[in-house]
Amino acid sequence: MKFSFASLLACAGLATALPSSVISSTELSAPEGVNIESRSTNGNVTDKGIARFDNGNIWDGQGNGTDSYKLYLGNGTTAAGWPSIESWVSFGNMFENYKLTIQWACQNLNWRLPNNNDDEIEAIYNGIQLAANATGVDHRFILAVIMQESHGCPRVNTTNLGVRNPGLMQNHNGDASCNDNKKLTTPCPTSTIHKMIMEGTAGTSSGAGLSHCINESGRSDVSDYYRAARIYNSGSLSKTGDLQSNIATHCYASDIANRLTGWVYAKSTCTCDTDPKSCNVSKN
Numbered sequence: 001m002k003f004s005f006a007s008l009l010a011c012a013g014l015a016t017a018l019p020s021s022v023i024s025s026t027e028l029s030a031p032e033g034v035n036i037e038s039r040s041t042n043g044n045v046t047d048k049g050i051a052r053f054d055n056g057n058i059w060d061g062q063g064n065g066t067d068s069y070k071l072y073l074g075n076g077t078t079a080a081g082w083p084s085i086e087s088w089v090s091f092g093n094m095f096e097n098y099k100l101t102i103q104w105a106c107q108n109l110n111w112r113l114p115n116n117n118d119d120e121i122e123a124i125y126n127g128i129q130l131a132a133n134a135t136g137v138d139h140r141f142i143l144a145v146i147m148q149e150s151h152g153c154p155r156v157n158t159t160n161l162g163v164r165n166p167g168l169m170q171n172h173n174g175d176a177s178c179n180d181n182k183k184l185t186t187p188c189p190t191s192t193i194h195k196m197i198m199e200g201t202a203g204t205s206s207g208a209g210l211s212h213c214i215n216e217s218g219r220s221d222v223s224d225y226y227r228a229a230r231i232y233n234s235g236s237l238s239k240t241g242d243l244q245s246n247i248a249t250h251c252y253a254s255d256i257a258n259r260l261t262g263w264v265y266a267k268s269t270c271t272c273d274t275d276p277k278s279c280n281v282s283k284n
Ligand SMILES: *[C@@H]1O[C@H](CO)[C@@H](O)[C@H](O)[C@H]1NC(C)=O
Pocket: 011, 042, 043, 044, 045, 046, 208, 211, 212, 213, 215, 216
């Protein structure tokens, strides 16, 4: 892949992680006039050791895990202290534990939008399973990114800091939205919710989904997920290989790792966004 803004952004969701209060808008700005490569909308995880097309088993991890926050820095490998896939929670427990947050997510966003009803919550659950089965992206990783991007509110505002990011996963210029141009759709239709999750996971015609980001990482171990989180958020990896470094949200990959091991309500101890020096953040 050639080294240019276009290739740097090839995997870019340039997605904004909530809460927005911890992110400075200058750090999130995408370069203007960037021409983003066109890509397939049906990306799947190509590494057989990483791909998981059977997400039918929802009791597939360490139950509830532990609701605590541990700050992870460095390259995303278990050697650098990041959690192994064996230490991840079960999807069933993870969804159950986030359900209350998902239920109240919309009113807790900046714009106090109408909350989810039961059908919308069910559509999120089914949408994750459908996208996971179709792309080989582990369902727990998709849920972690949804919680990171929108807290599970399908009416989350479409953001635009150079790239339009709509929907539950604030994906790369996707079609599905229930809050575009200040037009709110309540309830958000099941098909729209499913499409939002598919666009975030399998990609859109103008940008990568989680599957592409995992492929791009290409390390064949659990660090592919944490590296993919970094790529989804900022469009590329830091030259240092440290996942707290680069643009966008420095806590993003660490947050995702914590969500995958049971973090729900515990106070975050990540200082990488409030005090980048404390995490040895490099902008390159
Ligand atoms: C995997 O991701 C890479 C990097 O974005 C992409 O070029 C490739 O098309 C993807 N493969 C599939 C099958 O999705």
